[in-house]
Amino acid sequence: MLTAIGIYKRIGVLAKVNAQNPEITDLFIELHQVCRNILASVRRVALISKIPDKEYFVFQNEKKNSRAINSDLYIDDVLTVETTINYLINNDLRNTSSGEITRALYTMAISFCAVVDLEKSGDQKTPGTFFEYFASHWFARTLSVQPQTAIRVLNLDRDTSLPTDYIFDLGDNRPKIHLPVKTSTRERVIQVWAHQRVLDGVYGTGRFLGMLVCLSETKTDQKKLEVTDICLPEQWRAYQLFIAQLYRVYYLDAPSKYLALNNVFPPIHVKPLGEFFYEVHDLFQNT
């Protein structure tokens, strides 16, 4: 059996060729099993939560703590996760729900991140790259489109290629999806609006729907064993007003301060990721 990192690397190789490959789904399920076996042998320690109405814990081995894990979203039973994923990949959405899909995807993503947290010191790159593979796989399968990560920019006198986040081209007369993927955003999030602005400028506003996918915004104080979330909703509003418009922001563990942006005017549409699978076909009909 491959190690967790071995499976992660195999997914990376396959995703470059064909991110819709069903073998990748199987590898994510296998990766989840491997991670859960590792996590079954370490302790869970409850955190003091400074986030209203949310409880968190960490996995802990002799040396280290994992990142904070949302107790309500984390599914203890591995089979329940796999059942939900099967409903998702068979497009049998009536037998599950947005909430169950969000929890299943959260559990799979955070389990791998926790394993890396416990094994490597300060490695942010592996969880970040993993989460890019993970999020883009479900979008690629759902949309039946292979994402690209560069677009042509016409500078009149010569063409250049601009590296981008994932772009899903849905074909003529339909929008393209600009899909930045982040485990957390913090102060770097302005880049997402700036990239959207470049796409709007190059191709015209409305051609690319910006959909940001995030894991969570928790920050853990490892000494006090306290968890809080870092949210900058007023800055998001300024970016949405003055840089460009994001069409959706999807979270696996959505902070309530960002969900509240649905209720301001003009709103920013922040949703749990599971809702994407229920709204996807309406989204691209007549936008």
Add this chain to the structure above:
Amino acid sequence: MLTAIGIYKRIGVLAKVNAQNPEITDLFIELHQVCRNILASVRRVALISKIPDKEYFVFQNEKKNSRAINSDLYIDDVLTVETTINYLINNDLRNTSSGEITRALYTMAISFCAVVDLEKSGDQKTPGTFFEYFASHWFARTLSVQPQTAIRVLNLDRDTSLPTDYIFDLGDNRPKIHLPVKTSTRERVIQVWAHQRVLDGVYGTGRFLGMLVCLSETKTDQKKLEVTDICLPEQWRAYQLFIAQLYRVYYLDAPSKYLALNNVFPPIHVKPLGEFFYEVHDLFQNT
């Protein structure tokens, strides 16, 4: 005598109160002397330069190498640096030149960064914060203005305060300067254009002149002892065309690929930092 880090911290305390304080200039000169004494006791090792027409070396102690240092820009004689700085602070610019000021400021900045490189492991925060103090001090003294680091954003229904890079308010009927400061830019530079875009949106285009100040763009392979520079001029052109307009980009060690952006249309004005002191009074007369 204070240590290098002690002087750096003292500068930080003073700059928050009054960034124009002449005592800060004295501390930068003292800091440079302290750093040069430290660097006098370690070896210089030439690097293999992959950058055309530029030579670099590193300082090396038993454990570590410093960042790459440009041999032409680095002034060996400490007194020469201080003489140039005295011309600068006395506004006696006819007795020196843009090139000499750039070299003196480069020597002071890179010496402190090299000392931190040799003493601390992977500390990027201290050189970055130092360089913010350093660049903003010369702007504050030259403009006789205390910078601020937040601006009000009017959201119609309520005011909010947006954190920013340094903002110099030159008063009514004159532009304000938006001064981001970076030791190097890499892929994070899109933030600078995005912040400029927010300022243009909130206050109107032309109200804020964006002036980015950078140290260098070198990247050193510590095993091969090779130095190269990471430049993305086509991406800068896309940002300048589609996000916002920067008015100047000043470098202490200006990469030739960015200097070449002066010669494209529409140009991006990239210059050695010393030129700022010669053009400053023309810049703000009738812009």
